Amino acid sequence: EHKEWKSNVYGQCKSWLDLGLQPRAVSRDLDWGIPVPLKDAEGKVLYVWFDAPIGYISNTKELLPNDWEKWWKDESTKLVHFIGKDNIVFHCIVFPAMLKAEGSYILPENVPANEFLNLENDKISTSRNWAVWLHEYLEEFPGKQDVLRYALTANAPETKDNDFTWKDFQARNNNELVAVLGNFINRALVLTQ
Structure with missing residues (x-):
């Protein structure tokens, strides 16, 4: 049991387990992707969320060919997956089941x-080009990456879906960073002189 997990993660996993695990497709009928390596599977490719977690391990192995196992097999490693709620089932049930089936990997x-x-x-x-693209943000607001970091952190969707708006971004910058934090720093500097 993982009662120290965030309630949304624990609740979703418990719900899946209480209902009983259902069959889950690991392949798709597509003309792109990694082909399923079986005789009777022509035209089938591995479903991205079945093979993607394997990429985490293979990327670590490629980056650290001599040390990758300490990240994935060493019992003293604390493996933590930071994800969005739509991937809870894959990172808490599917991927750990794959790791457990293999036998030598640690679990998250x-x-x-x-x-x-x-x-x-x-x-x-x-896919709809509806996002805050970092390269575009930095062109529009050069040197202001910390303002974006602050606004995103202050608005992090920890317990419920949240909304990022440019109006809120501007208000947080002007009212919180410039007015409150800036004023505090200015007063502290004056007092230390």
């Missing part, structure tokens, strides 16, 4: 999943 100790952060009252979608 915690999976602190956030709710969704929407943009201007609409779901963020890279």
Whole structure:
């Protein structure tokens, strides 16, 4: 049991387990992807959420060919997956089941999943080009990456879906960073002189 997990993660996992695990597809009928390596599986490819977690391990192995196992097999490693709520089932049930079936890998100790952060009252979608693109933000606001970090952190969807708006971004910058924090720093500097 993982009662120290965030309530949304624990609740979703408990619900899945209480209902009894249902069959889950690991392949799709697509003309792109990793082909299923079986004789009778022509035209089938592995479902992205079945093979993607394997990529975490293979990327670690590629980056650290001599040390990758300490990240994935060493019992003293605390494995934590930071994800969104739509991936809870994969990171808490599917991927750990794959690791357990293989036998030599450690399991995630915690999976602190956030709710969704929407943009201007609409779901963020890279396929619809509806997102805050960092390279565009930095062109528009050079050197202001910490302002974006602050606004996103202050608005993090920890317990419920939240909405990022440019109006709120501006208000947080002007009212919280400049007015409150800036005033505090200015007063502290004056007092130390």
